[in-house]
Amino acid sequence: MHTETEALAASLRSGVHALGLSLSELQIQRLLDFLALLQKWNKVYNLTAVREPHDMLTHHLLDSLAAVSPLRRHVAELLGRGVGQGGLRLLDVGSGGGLPGVVFAICCPEVDVSCVDTVGKKAAFIQQAAVTLALPNLRGVHARVESLTQPFDVVSCRAFASLSDFVTWSRGAVAAPHGVWLAMKGKHPAEEMAALDAAQVQVFHVEPLQVPGLDAERCIVWIRPAAAG
Numbered sequence: 001m002h003t004e005t006e007a008l009a010a011s012l013r014s015g016v017h018a019l020g021l022s023l024s025e026l027q028i029q030r031l032l033d034f035l036a037l038l039q040k041w042n043k044v045y046n047l048t049a050v051r052e053p054h055d056m057l058t059h060h061l062l063d064s065l066a067a068v069s070p071l072r073r074h075v076a077e078l079l080g081r082g083v084g085q086g087g088l089r090l091l092d093v094g095s096g097g098g099l100p101g102v103v104f105a106i107c108c109p110e111v112d113v114s115c116v117d118t119v120g121k122k123a124a125f126i127q128q129a130a131v132t133l134a135l136p137n138l139r140g141v142h143a144r145v146e147s148l149t150q151p152f153d154v155v156s157c158r159a160f161a162s163l164s165d166f167v168t169w170s171r172g173a174v175a176a177p178h179g180v181w182l183a184m185k186g187k188h189p190a191e192e193m194a195a196l197d198a199a200q201v202q203v204f205h206v207e208p209l210q211v212p213g214l215d216a217e218r219c220i221v222w223i224r225p226a227a228a229g
């Protein structure tokens with residue numbers, strides 16, 4: 001008879017395998033520990049409306065893990081171009097309970113991840129997760145993204161806002177000239193893309209994602225600042 005923890009671990013391993021992701025035992029354990037933290041603190045911090053552990057696994061963990069290979073590819077490209085040799089920085093906007101920011105920090109230890117949220121207790125939860133999961137590359141930031149001006153190489157979001165609001169509000173945090181936005185979306189957001197200001201930003205890739213155990217459309221919209229005229 002499997003305990004619930006063993007069943008979750010087995011589902012996570014099979015999802016990671018289906019995604020073709022290579023993760024160490026320590027990374028798998030940290031993902032499970034993060035899931036346990038989310039469950040434990042959800043009632044106090046109101047981190048997510050998803051309450052069942054198995055639903056949290058598919059809707060949050062595997063959903064976020066689906067973006068890890070694309071992120072790793074982009075990071076390798078940047079490093080190949082000689083960008084970020086001193087450490088790459090990623091900002092996860094409206095990170096809430098740390099999705100996808102904490103998952104990125106676990107899976108990409110070479111990337112320094114900041115999770116920003118306007119709600120103080122959510123930023124505090126991320127700080128707590130960084131300590132509990134022993135992730136020196138993770139930090140929670142309590143702020144409105146509009147106020148951030150430090151440069152980040154990648155600015156991500158999931159379930160945050162329209163593409164237009166996302167890029168407008170986080171414009172000051174995108175490093176010039178190579179910084180990009182990584183927006184996790186459901187089905188191909190044609191209308192939101194059409195509403196973007198072409199003089200300001202350019203979508204350079206819409207990348208479909210397959211989430212194991214989730215029969216739903218997902219994609220990453222990759223955006224960069226438009227080249228200065």
Ligand SMILES: C[S@@+](CC[C@H](N)C(=O)[O-])C[C@H]1O[C@@H](n2cnc3c(N)ncnc32)[C@H](O)[C@@H]1O
Nearest residue numbers: 094095096099116117118119144145158159160
């Ligand atoms: C729907 S939640 C998404 C949470 C998480 N990304 C996820 O996928 O589960 C949106 C989050 O954005 C935060 N938020 C809203 N406006 C913001 C802003 N201007 N700057 C930073 N965070 C913001 C909210 O507090 C909330 O936690």
